[in-house]
Amino acid sequence: MMVWSRNPIAFPQIIPNRVFMIGEATISVVQIVIIAGSIALMAALTFLVYRTRLGVAMRATSQNAKVAGLMGVDIDRVIAATFVIGAALAAIAGVMVGTYYGIAHYTMGSLLGLKAFSAAVLGGIGNLAGAMLGGMLLGVIEALGAGYIGDLTNNLFGSNYQDVFAFMVLIAVLVFRPSGLLGERVGDRA
Numbered sequence: 001m002m003v004w005s006r007n008p009i010a011f012p013q014i015i016p017n018r019v020f021m022i023g024e025a026t027i028s029v030v031q032i033v034i035i036a037g038s039i040a041l042m043a044a045l046t047f048l049v050y051r052t053r054l055g056v057a058m059r060a061t062s063q064n065a066k067v068a069g070l071m072g073v074d075i076d077r078v079i080a081a082t083f084v085i086g087a088a089l090a091a092i093a094g095v096m097v098g099t100y101y102g103i104a105h106y107t108m109g110s111l112l113g114l115k116a117f118s119a120a121v122l123g124g125i126g127n128l129a130g131a132m133l134g135g136m137l138l139g140v141i142e143a144l145g146a147g148y149i150g151d152l153t154n155n156l157f158g159s160n161y162q163d164v165f166a167f168m169v170l171i172a173v174l175v176f177r178p179s180g181l182l183g184e185r186v187g188d189r190a
Contacts, residue, residue, distance in 0.1 A: 008105035011098035034096050041092065042132055048085070049128055058082055062126065111163065118170040124183025133182065141165050 018029045049055040057078045060068035069075050090109070097112065098104040115138065123134025146162035173180060 008103040011102050011104045013102075014095075014099050030100055034100060037092075037096065041089065045085075045089070046128055054078070054081060115163075115166045118166045121170055121180055122173050124180030127180065127182045130180055130182030134180065137181075138166055138169060141169055 015030050015033050019026050020028070049058060057068065057073045058081075060071065060073055061075055061078045065075050068078075093112070094104075094109060097108060101108075116135070119135035119138045120131040121134070122138055123130030123132065142162050142165045145165040149161045
């Protein structure tokens with residue numbers, strides 16, 4: 001088996017794929033694990049950012065790096081830690097996506113990264129709770145929008161419009177509320 005190729009490879013089945021019926025809806029074990037893992041990661045990230053010394057240093061560096069450096073914060077170490085945390089979260093997300101779809105390839109995160117940016121803008125850049133809310137709202141908007149557009153067009157287009165809704169929301173937010181739903185208006189820095 002060739003690992004480094006441009007063709008998608010089958011992702012190993014990590015979790016047994018059993019399906020449960022809840023009324024008319026179905027949910028698989030993989031979906032339950034992804035939802036529980038996402039909630040745990042969001043809680044851990046929130047704890048890290050708001051309850052640890054590293055989180056205080058990260059927030060101080062994001063506000064004003066020069067002043068944070070004057071207060072004794074090692075800015076280079078904070079930036080490196082932030083990138084390591086971001087890369088680790090992206091790797092975990094990649095494993096979740098690979099587990100859900102059953103394949104892995106080198107471009108599997110590009111569209112998801114753009115949607116994550118749209119979710120962060122929708123919730124408010126720099127606001128952790130806003131980004132989480134934006135991601136959930138964006139998922140609901142995509143699912144309902146694709147479903148209703150698919151029904152209106154007799155399923156001719158359906159899921160093809162799902163990705164369009166993320167970018168329509170991004171454009172609408174940037175035009176009408178550039179600070180996002182939970183973002184605060186900020187003046188220009190001098």
